[in-house]
Amino acid sequence: MSNGKNQNPDRSTGFLLRDNSRFMKVAFSERVSGLTQAQWGALAQLSRHEGLNQVGLADLLEVQPITVARLIDKLVSLGVVERRPDPNDRRAQQLFLTGKAQPLLDQMWEAGDEILDEAYAGFTDDERTAFIDMLVRMRSNLARVAQGGARSRDVFRKAS
Numbered sequence: 001m002s003n004g005k006n007q008n009p010d011r012s013t014g015f016l017l018r019d020n021s022r023f024m025k026v027a028f029s030e031r032v033s034g035l036t037q038a039q040w041g042a043l044a045q046l047s048r049h050e051g052l053n054q055v056g057l058a059d060l061l062e063v064q065p066i067t068v069a070r071l072i073d074k075l076v077s078l079g080v081v082e083r084r085p086d087p088n089d090r091r092a093q094q095l096f097l098t099g100k101a102q103p104l105l106d107q108m109w110e111a112g113d114e115i116l117d118e119a120y121a122g123f124t125d126d127e128r129t130a131f132i133d134m135l136v137r138m139r140s141n142l143a144r145v146a147q148g149g150a151r152s153r154d155v156f157r158k159a160s
Helices: 013-031 037-048 054-061 065-077 101-119 125-159
Strands: 081-086 089-097
Touching: 013 037, 013 101, 037 054, 037 065, 037 081, 037 089, 037 101, 054 065, 054 089, 065 081, 089 101
Parallel strands: none
Antiparallel strands: 081 089
16 A cells, blocks of 8 residues: 555546546536536436435535525526425425426437547456446445544534
8 A cells, every 4th residue: 555655646546536537527518518517517416316405406516505506596597407395395495307408418428428438448348347346336435434534523523
C-alpha cells in the first residue's frame, strides 16, 4: 500500500477517477444539447427517483436546496418536469417527469452508451464486466467509510 509519498497522479486512483469523470462530462456535453449539465443530472436522477421532493433531489445532486429550486423552476418552464403536492407533507412537492422529458432522456442515454463504448475500446467483455464489478465494490466500500465518518462526526458533536 502507498503511504502517499511520491504519489504519481497518472497512477493515482483518485486522480484517474476524477479525470475520467471530467472527460466523460466533456464528451457528453459535446453530444447533447439544449440543457445544462445540472439540468441533465436532475433529469437523470428524477428518471430513477420519480416522486422525490426538492430536498431529496438536492441530496442526490449534492447541491443546496435553493439551487435545486431554481433548477426545477427552469425544467418546469421547459415543460419536462412537474411539481405535484406531496400527499404525506402538505408543505412539500414531489417532482415528476412529463412526456416531454422522454426524448431528452433517450438522447442522454444514447450519448452515454456511445461514450462508454468509446471509453471501453480495447477492453474485452470480461474486462469490462470485471471493471464494473470492481467499481461497484469500491462504491460500496466508500459508502461504508462515508457513513462511518458521519457517525464519527455525530459522536464527536454529542461529546462536545
